[in-house]
Amino acid sequence: MKDEDVERLFRTYNVALVRYLTRRLGDRDWAEEVAQETFLRALRQDSLLSERSWLFAVATNLVRDEARKDERRRRHLAILAEEERAREEEEPEPTTLERAQEAALARKAVDSLAERDRLALLMREEGLDYTEIAEALGLSVGSIGTTLARARRRLAETYEAMQAEQRRGVAGGGNAAS
Amino acid sequence: MQHLDEGTIHAWLDGQLPGEEALAVEGHVAECRQCADAVAEARGLIAASSRILTALDSVPREVVPNQPSFRAEIDAARAEAVADAAADALVPLELAARRPRRRWFNGASLAAAAAIVVGIGTVTVMQRSGRDIAFLASKRESPASATAGRSVDSAVSVAALRASAPAAPSAGTSLGNASGAAAERRVGAAPLTVRDVRANPNEVASRAASDSGIESVKVLKESESRALYGTPAGNSPIAIRSVPQRTDTTANKPVDQLAKDAKQEVQVAQQPPQAGNQRIQVEVPRREPLGATIAKPDTARVDRPQQVAADAAKGVAAGVVKGRVTDANNVGLSDVTVSVAGTNTRVVTNAAGEFTISGLQGGGYQLNVRRVGYQQVDRDVAVAAGQTVQTDVVLSATQVALSNVVVTGAPGAAPRDAGLRAKTAAAPAPAAPTPASPVDTAAAVPTPVAQSSAVGCYEIGVTALSATRNAFRQVPRRIALDSEPMPASADGVWYRARDVARTNVLPNGLWRPTGPDAIELKWEYGSRTSRIRVSGPAGSIMRGNLEEIDRAKATGEAANVVAIRRACEP
Numbered sequence: 237m238k239d240e241d242v243e244r245l246f247r248t249y250n251v252a253l254v255r256y257l258t259r260r261l262g263d264r265d266w267a268e269e270v271a272q273e274t275f276l277r278a279l280r281q282d283s284l285l286s287e288r289s290w291l292f293a294v295a296t297n298l299v300r301d302e303a304r305k306d307e308r309r310r311r312h313l314a315i316l317a318e319e320e321r322a323r324e325e326e327e328p329e330p331t332t333l334e335r336a337q338e339a340a341l342a343r344k345a346v347d348s349l350a351e352r353d354r355l356a357l358l359m360r361e362e363g364l365d366y367t368e369i370a371e372a373l374g375l376s377v378g379s380i381g382t383t384l385a386r387a388r389r390r391l392a393e394t395y396e397a398m399q400a401e402q403r404r405g406v407a408g409g410g411n412a413a414s
Numbered sequence: 415m416q417h418l419d420e421g422t423i424h425a426w427l428d429g430q431l432p433g434e435e436a437l438a439v440e441g442h443v444a445e446c447r448q449c450a451d452a453v454a455e456a457r458g459l460i461a462a463s464s465r466i467l468t469a470l471d472s473v474p475r476e477v478v479p480n481q482p483s484f485r486a487e488i489d490a491a492r493a494e495a496v497a498d499a500a501a502d503a504l505v506p507l508e509l510a511a512r513r514p515r516r517r518w519f520n521g522a523s524l525a526a527a528a529a530i531v532v533g534i535g536t537v538t539v540m541q542r543s544g545r546d547i548a549f550l551a552s553k554r555e556s557p558a559s560a561t562a563g564r565s566v567d568s569a570v571s572v573a574a575l576r577a578s579a580p581a582a583p584s585a586g587t588s589l590g591n592a593s594g595a596a597a598e599r600r601v602g603a604a605p606l607t608v609r610d611v612r613a614n615p616n617e618v619a620s621r622a623a624s625d626s627g628i629e630s631v632k633v634l635k636e637s638e639s640r641a642l643y644g645t646p647a648g649n650s651p652i653a654i655r656s657v658p659q660r661t662d663t664t665a666n667k668p669v670d671q672l673a674k675d676a677k678q679e680v681q682v683a684q685q686p687p688q689a690g691n692q693r694i695q696v697e698v699p700r701r702e703p704l705g706a707t708i709a710k711p712d713t714a715r716v717d718r719p720q721q722v723a724a725d726a727a728k729g730v731a732a733g734v735v736k737g738r739v740t741d742a743n744n745v746g747l748s749d750v751t752v753s754v755a756g757t758n759t760r761v762v763t764n765a766a767g768e769f770t771i772s773g774l775q776g777g778g779y780q781l782n783v784r785r786v787g788y789q790q791v792d793r794d795v796a797v798a799a800g801q802t803v804q805t806d807v808v809l810s811a812t813q814v815a816l817s818n819v820v821v822t823g824a825p826g827a828a829p830r831d832a833g834l835r836a837k838t839a840a841a842p843a844p845a846a847p848t849p850a851s852p853v854d855t856a857a858a859v860p861t862p863v864a865q866s867s868a869v870g871c872y873e874i875g876v877t878a879l880s881a882t883r884n885a886f887r888q889v890p891r892r893i894a895l896d897s898e899p900m901p902a903s904a905d906g907v908w909y910r911a912r913d914v915a916r917t918n919v920l921p922n923g924l925w926r927p928t929g930p931d932a933i934e935l936k937w938e939y940g941s942r943t944s945r946i947r948v949s950g951p952a953g954s955i956m957r958g959n960l961e962e963i964d965r966a967k968a969t970g971e972a973a974n975v976v977a978i979r980r981a982c983e984p
Contacts, residue, residue, distance in 0.1 A: 259470040272891075335469075342469035361467050366430040381430070382421030385456065389420075392462040 242279050249291055250275070252362040257295055259358050262343055270298045286371055292359055293372035341402070345395040353387035360384055418442060418449045423456045733774040733797035737805040739767045739783060747785060747809060748901060749922045755780040755792070765901060775799065783807045868925075868933045869897045871914060871982035874946070876960060876973045889944065889960065889973075890914075893935065894982060895925045911935055914982075931956070933977075941966040948977045 257267030366380040746767025753760040776799040788809035890913035908924035932949035948958030963970040
C-alpha cells in the first residue's frame with residue numbers, strides 16, 4: 237500500500253482502533269503502539285479487500301501474540317507506571333473515585349468474558365458489522381448474533397452481580413460496626 | 415414460526431439481518447408476547463454492555479482519545495485559523511464578507527489556506543522576476559471574479575500592487591484598507607528576514623509591498639508552489655531552497671550552500687534588482703501532519719478557531735497578545751509553550767522566543783508559559799478587542815540535578831536491568847543552569863550543516879535491546895531534518911528537526927551533522943532526553959543507537975536504530 241492509502245486508513249480508523257485496543261488491553265499507550273504497528277503492517281500489504289476487518293484482525297492478533305508473554309506484560313506495566321510520572325506534567329487527567337471504581341468493575345466484568353466473545357463485542361462497539369467481525373475473528377457470519385448475545389448477557393450480568401456484591405459489602409461493613 | 419433465538423434478536427436489533435428476514439422477525443415480535451419480552455431484554459443488555467464498555471475508557475466517550483495524531487490535527491486547525499486570520503487581513507473586507515464559510519478539516523482547505531503559519535514550517539523570501547507576472551496579473555485584473563471563485567480551495571492573497579496600479583486602476587480601492595494603505599505607505603527599508611515573516615506575516619507583506627523595486631507580495635498555496643516550482647511547499651525540497659538565501663533586500667542571511675537543486679532559484683534571486691520588475695514571494699509552506707484531515711471532526715474542539723475565522727471574515731478585530739520569552743540572560747527561548755488558561759489556545763515560541771496569540775476576545779486571560787527545564791510562569795493579561803498587548807516573560811531555569819550518563823547500546827547486549835545499571839556512571843553533576851546538555855556529547859564532533867548532505871527526510875526504525883522495553887513510543891517514525899539553525903546552545907550549533915508523521919511528538923527536536931555521513935538527533939519529552947546517533951554512507955541505511963535518559967532519575971534505555979533516507983513527499 238502506498239503511504240497515502242495508509243494515511244487514509246489511519247485517519248478513518250485510528251480512533252476506533254485505539255479505543256478498541258484500549259478497552260481490550262486496559263492501557264492506552266500500549267493500545268496506541270499496537271495500533272501503530274497495525275498501520276505499519278498495512279503499509280506492507282499490496283491491497284486490502286476489507287479494510288476494517290483486516291485492521292481489527294491484525295490488531296487483535298498482535299494483542300494475542302503479546303498477551304502470551306505474560307512476564308513481558310507485567311514488566312511493561314511497571315515501566316508504564318514509571319513513565320506515567322514523566323507524562324504527568326504534560327497531561328494531568330483528573331479521575332473521580334467513582335469513575336475509577338466503575339472502570340475497575342467494568343474491567344473485571346470484561347475480563348470474565350471468553351476471549352472470542354469479548355473481541356466480538358468490542359468490535360461491534362466500534363461499529364463493525366457482522367460480516368466484518370466474522371472476517372476478523374474467523375467465525376461464520378451466522379454465529380455472530382449468538383456470540384454477541386452471549387457476550388452482552390454475560391457482561392451485564394457479571395457487572396450487576398459484582399456491583400450488588402460491592403454494595404452488600406459496604407452495607408455489611410456498616411452493620412458490623414453498629 | 416418458532417420463537418426467536420437470542421442471537422437472531424441481537425442480530426435484528428443490530429440491524430444485521432437481511433431485509434426479508436428482518437421483516438419476518440418484526441412480524442413475529444408484534445404477535446408473540448414472549449419474544450417481545452426477549453427483545454426488550456436484549457435491548458437492555460445491549461445498552462447495558464455498551465455503557466459498561468464505555469466505563470473502560472480512561473476518558474469519557476465522545477471526548478477525543480488523547481492521541482498525538484489527533485492533537486496534531488487540532489493544532490493544525492488552530493494554526494490554520496491563525497493563518498486565515500492573517501490571510502484575511504490582506505483580503506478586501508467587502509469581498510471577505512462574501513466568502514463562504516470555511517469547512518474545517520477539509521483537506522482542500524487545509525492545503526489551500528493561504529499558508530502563513532506562524533511558528534510552523536519554513537519560509538521562503540525571494541525575489542523573482544518575469545515568469546509569474548502573468549499569473550499575478552490575472553488575479554489582479556479581475557479581483558471580483560477571482561474572489562467570487564475564491565472558495566475554500568482558492569486562498570490567494572495578493573496585496574499591495576504599487577507598480578501595476580495603472581494596469582488595474584481599481585485595484586487600489588478594491589483591495590481595501592490593509593493592503594491599499596500599505597501600498598501607499600513607505601516603510602523604512604530595513605531588510606526583511608525569515609524571522610520577520612514568521613513572526614508577523616502581515617507586516618512583512620505590507621513592508622515588502624512598499625519597498626522600492628518590489629511590485630507585489632504573494633502568498634503561495636501548495637498547488638501553486640507545485641505548479642511554479644514542481645515541488646510541494648510543505649516538504650524539504652522547498653525547505654532546502656527556502657533556507658534564507660537572500661543577500662540583498664529581503665533577507666539578511668547567507669545563501670545556503672545546500673540549495674544545489676535549487677540553483678536556479680538562487681540564481682534568479684541573485685540577479686540584481688531591476689526597478690519595476692521585481693517581486694517578492696513570501697512562501698510559508700505549511701506542514702501537513704499525518705492526520706491533517708480527519709473523518710470525524712470534533713467541532714466542539716475547534717470552535718475557537720472557527721470563531722477566529724468568523725471574526726476575521728466579518729472584519730471583527732480580535733485581540734492579540736504578543737510577547738517574547740527569554741531566559742535570565744535575555745536570550746530568546748524557542749519552543750516555549752504559551753497557553754491561554756481555560757482555553758484550547760496554545761502557541762509555541764519561535765527561534766527568537768517570540769509568540770503571538772491572536773483571536774482572543776476582549777477580557778482578562780491568564781497565560782501559562784512553560785518549557786521543560788524552566789519554571790512555569792503564569793501571567794495575567796488584559797486583552798481589548800482589536801488591540802495588541804505586548805507581554806514579555808523571563809523564565810528561570812529549574813535547578814534540576816543532571817547526571818552525566820552515557821548509555822551505549824549494542825546488539826546482543828546484556829539484559830537491560832543488569833547491563834544498563836552497570837554502564838550507568840552514577841556521578842551526579844552539579845546543578846546545571848541550563849538543560850541543554852543532559853547527556854554526554856563527547857562522541858559528537860559538530861560539522862557545519864553546509865558540509866553535510868543530511869538535510870532531508872528519514873524513516874526511523876528502533877529495535878529495543880531488551881524485551882522489557884517493548885517500544886520507544888516517543889521515537890518519531892518519520893523525521894525531516896531542516897537547515898534552520900536553532901539558537902546556539904552550550905554544545906554547539908543545532909538545527910531544527912521535525913516529526914513528519916506525528917507533528918507534536920518531537921518537542922525541541924534538534925539535529926546536527928557529526929561528520930560527512932553521520933548525524934545526531936535529540937529531543938526532549940517529559941523528563942526525558944533522547945538522542946539518536948546514526949551514520950552510514952549516503953544512499954544506504956544509516957545505523958546507530960538511541961539513548962534515552964531520564965534526567966530526573968539518571969537512568970536510561972538504549973536501542974539500536976536505523977535511519978533510511980526517504981523522499982519527503984507525504
